Amino acid sequence: MITSAIARLRGGGTLVEAFEEQSSRRFATHRITVERLIAMFEQRRLPDESPAQVLEAARGVTAAAVLSDELGCQVVPCLEAVLTAYRQMRLMQNLRSQACAVPKATVGLLSALPAVTVALGELLGAGPLAFLIGSPRGVVCLTLGGCCYAAGLAWMRALLKGSGL
DSSP, X not given: OHHHXXXXXXXXXXXXXXXXXXXXXXXXXXXXXXXXXXXXXXXXOOTTOOHHHHHXXXXXXXXXXXXXXXXXXXXXXXXXXXXXXXXXXXXXXXXXXXXXXXXXXXXXXXXHHHHHHHHHHHHTTOOHHHHHHHXXXXXXXXXXXXXHHHHHHHHHHHHHHHTTO
């Protein structure tokens, strides 16, 4: 939307006209507001775009409009700066998700490992379930292992959440 607004401005339109053309309705006043832009951007938001990105883009376009109105500068270079910042934000999101893809897959594999180990032990006839459930030492091992397993999953979730994913 920002790119097409820049093209409309270069073609001789106003900022309000540039965004009205992309909206399904006309603006009541000739002012760009964050709320209007958020509503417009939300209508055309891509599935991998977050509401936070929509908010930042709307704030940037509104700031460009206010800057242009108050200082009298051209709005196109300001919108190009907003577009560049938005593209960098999207690139950062993509790089972050790529960087965490392998750790997430590893967590998934390691999360299933205890159940797979017990199942393979049963298939081989070692009887791990009989030991884990049938003896006091087995119950202690099962309880201690379950606590460590839960703590490890919580820790990994906190690490991945701390990285912004």
